Amino acid sequence: MNNDILFSPFKLKNFTLKNRIGVAPMTRMSSPGDSIPRQDVLDFLVRRAENDAAIVYTEAIVTDYESAQGYPRQARLITQRQIEAWKPVVKAIRKEGAISIMQMFHCGRMAWPEINPANRVIAPSPITPPAEKPVNR
Ligand SMILES: Cc1cc2nc3c(=O)[nH]c(=O)nc-3n(C[C@H](O)[C@H](O)[C@H](O)COP(=O)(O)O)c2cc1C
Numbered sequence: 001m002n003n004d005i006l007f008s009p010f011k012l013k014n015f016t017l018k019n020r021i022g023v024a025p026m027t028r029m030s031s032p033g034d035s036i037p038r039q040d041v042l043d044f045l046v047r048r049a050e051n052d053a054a055i056v057y058t059e060a061i062v063t064d065y066e067s068a069q070g071y072p073r074q075a076r077l078i079t080q081r082q083i084e085a086w087k088p089v090v091k092a093i094r095k096e097g098a099i100s101i102m103q104m105f106h107c108g109r110m111a112w113p114e115i116n117p118a119n120r121v122i123a124p125s126p127i128t129p130p131a132e133k134p135v136n137r
Pocket of ligand 1: 025
């Protein structure tokens with residue numbers, strides 16, 4: 001891509017993005033306990049905005065625990081405590097002139113059954129994907 005295009009502004013609905021650089025959503029499996037990502041993971045997202053990305057996607061955040069969660073230590077955005085934890089991140093990204101977008105996620109067939117509270121996989125498809133479990137570092 002021509003650099004002039006990459007660094008040129010882009011209009012997205014009500015936002016004028018300063019360039020066309022976005023941080024892809026990256027699951028970190030770094031949210032133990034309360035399903036709030038570790039501070040260093042949240043700081044990482046803000047740093048991307050400080051370094052001039054125009055859009056910062058969150059990692060895939062599960063829509064509910066009972067059906068959507070499929071990997072250990074995934075982030076959730078359900079309780080007020082979880083919402084409050086994300087607010088300063090969204091604010092800091094905005095302060096840098098970037099926007100954040102939450103990726104909402106339902107694990108579907110990719111879920112590990114043992115992670116589901118009812119020990120099952122909930123998905124629209126009966127076909128099991130030929131996939132390996134992601135590595136949890
Ligand atoms: C560690 C890691 C975590 C990822 N997590 C997600 C995710 O949560 N949601 C998603 O849509 N894609 C996820 N992806 C895919 C990336 O968002 C991105 O689309 C992909 O890495 C870019 O394609 P490439 O790897 O072929 O360059 C992840 C990729 C990596 C490397």
